[in-house]
Amino acid sequence: MRLLDKSSSEFLYQQVIDFVEDQEKSGAIRAGDKLPSLRKLSRQFEISIPTVKQAYIELERQGSISARPQSGYYLKAKQARTLKPMRSLWASCQPVEISCRSIIEQVYEAVHLPDTVALGISNPVNAHPPDKALARLMRSVLSKNAEKAVSYGPVNGDPKLRLNLAYRYHEQGVAINHDDIIITSGAQEALSIALQCVAERGDIIAVESPCFFGLIELIESLGMKALEVYTCTEQGICVEELTKVIEQHPVKACLFSTAISNPLGSMMTNQQRQNMVSLLEKHDIPLIEDEVYSDLYFSKDRPVPAQLYSKKGLVLTCSSFSKTAAPGYRVGWLLPGRFEEAAKRIKRAQSCSTPMLQQWTLTDYLMSGEYDRHLQVLRKTLRYNCERMRALIASHFPPEVCISQPQGGSVLWVRCRSHVDTSKFFTQAIAKGVSFAPGEIFSPTGQYKNFMRISYGVKWCEKIDKAIADLGKLVHDYPEKS
Numbered sequence: 001m002r003l004l005d006k007s008s009s010e011f012l013y014q015q016v017i018d019f020v021e022d023q024e025k026s027g028a029i030r031a032g033d034k035l036p037s038l039r040k041l042s043r044q045f046e047i048s049i050p051t052v053k054q055a056y057i058e059l060e061r062q063g064s065i066s067a068r069p070q071s072g073y074y075l076k077a078k079q080a081r082t083l084k085p086m087r088s089l090w091a092s093c094q095p096v097e098i099s100c101r102s103i104i105e106q107v108y109e110a111v112h113l114p115d116t117v118a119l120g121i122s123n124p125v126n127a128h129p130p131d132k133a134l135a136r137l138m139r140s141v142l143s144k145n146a147e148k149a150v151s152y153g154p155v156n157g158d159p160k161l162r163l164n165l166a167y168r169y170h171e172q173g174v175a176i177n178h179d180d181i182i183i184t185s186g187a188q189e190a191l192s193i194a195l196q197c198v199a200e201r202g203d204i205i206a207v208e209s210p211c212f213f214g215l216i217e218l219i220e221s222l223g224m225k226a227l228e229v230y231t232c233t234e235q236g237i238c239v240e241e242l243t244k245v246i247e248q249h250p251v252k253a254c255l256f257s258t259a260i261s262n263p264l265g266s267m268m269t270n271q272q273r274q275n276m277v278s279l280l281e282k283h284d285i286p287l288i289e290d291e292v293y294s295d296l297y298f299s300k301d302r303p304v305p306a307q308l309y310s311k312k313g314l315v316l317t318c319s320s321f322s323k324t325a326a327p328g329y330r331v332g333w334l335l336p337g338r339f340e341e342a343a344k345r346i347k348r349a350q351s352c353s354t355p356m357l358q359q360w361t362l363t364d365y366l367m368s369g370e371y372d373r374h375l376q377v378l379r380k381t382l383r384y385n386c387e388r389m390r391a392l393i394a395s396h397f398p399p400e401v402c403i404s405q406p407q408g409g410s411v412l413w414v415r416c417r418s419h420v421d422t423s424k425f426f427t428q429a430i431a432k433g434v435s436f437a438p439g440e441i442f443s444p445t446g447q448y449k450n451f452m453r454i455s456y457g458v459k460w461c462e463k464i465d466k467a468i469a470d471l472g473k474l475v476h477d478y479p480e481k482s
């Protein structure tokens with residue numbers, strides 16, 4: 001075991017710094033790993049705890065490690081170049097009718113290809129799947145309710161599940177009744193109902209830019225037009241910019257992920273969220289908030305739903321268990337605000353009800369306390385994966401590449417040099433056994449061609465290292481501008 005040289009002229013804390021850096025160089029610790037506790041290192045090196053602390057504080061100051069409250073110190077991805085906060089000119093965007101692009105289809109299909117490392121779809125649950133606990137609960141639920149499970153359930157969903165969701169919103173300060181919630185088939189159905197409640201064909205819907213391609217497709221399928229509002233890589237939608245956009249265009253509704261966005265992983269502050277709701281309600285513009293990633297935050301506290309700030313009932317909240325527990329169960333929900341009657345009618349017309357077996361299983365999961373324990377581990381795992389993936393990309397991609405520093409969720413947004421078109425090497429990547437999401441599908445106007453979204457919602461294994469090395473090579477080998 002290595003010991004410090006107490007007779008050396010070098011300070012002891014500096015020797016601790018050297019030790020940490022050597023450990024990193026040798027690969028004994030990697031980005032995202034927890035460093036030994038202060039007590040452990042002080043015992044190991046027979047030095048005082050304040051000396052170790054001084055070393056860790058210095059490493060933190062240099063940006064190599066970060067402290068997490070009540071947890072300890074963690075190694076950060078050293079080489080990763082972070083995307084700088086950026087905003088483009090709001091005036092440059094125009095509402096557009098979206099055309100469906102086959103590349104989205106290929107991204108979805110790649111998930112099911114054998115022997116392919118699927119980094120194109122955001123499925124955080126892969127990082128820590130709760131499948132065994134859910135299977136056990138489902139067996140138990142089914143054995144007691146086999147007959148009822150094959151019947152239609154209530155249009156607005158299982159009352160017990162709605163009650164549990166209402167409790168959770170109460171904990172965040174949102175005073176809603178369980179009758180104010182409609183259970184849906186995933187968040188996608190909630191978003192579809194919400195859009196149909198507030199807008200019609202031809203209406204303009206403001207979306208974040210870049211925006212999750214599933215939302216772009218949804219808007220297209222309803223015959224509405226998407227208007228891109230440029231979004232800061234760190235703080236999400238900028239309220240000043242949104243003010244200009246709604247002055248300039250007849251925006252019928254906004255559809256934003258104000259907590260953790262996809263693909264940026266940006267997060268508005270609670271204050272900004274409140275300002276945005278006041279602005280929109282002042283202009284009678286409904287806000288559809290997409291909360292699917294809100295429980296996957298890396299900060300100390302959960303971001304507050306925009307619903308909390310609604311005074312006129314114009315905020316419609318959509319979420320699901322897809323990013324936290326079981327995307328395959330297709331259980332989501334909608335808080336329709338003042339559009340409750342319309343929302344129930346559309347749900348009834350669209351899908352009648354949501355399967356009960358999955359709802360009962362998730363209710364038991366919530367009530368047993370297992371869901372919250374699972375969330376804690378999932379968040380930790382994702383945070384760890386995030387740093388590891390950033391470090392891996394930084395070491396395999398060309399030095400000009402910049403990588404987002406998400407505030408939660410499960411994806412990284414990676415910018416290559418401006419002439420690179422990442423869609424052009426998508427098929428080659430698939431041939432090498434790795435998928436990603438090309439940047440252009442995150443914009444209805446096909447911007448972001450030189451970006452790619454890479455998911456770190458994965459069970460970590462050696463294949464990931466090779467997959468990123470292969471992707472890095474494709475970016476390295478991209479032809480220079482002629």
Ligand SMILES: Cc1ncc(COP(=O)(O)O)c(C=O)c1O
Pocket residue numbers: 122185186187188189212214257261262290292319320321322323327331332
């Ligand atoms: C931002 C965002 N909203 C909504 C959805 C759809 O969620 P669900 O699977 O619950 O329908 C996704 C899924 O990828 C998403 O990323």
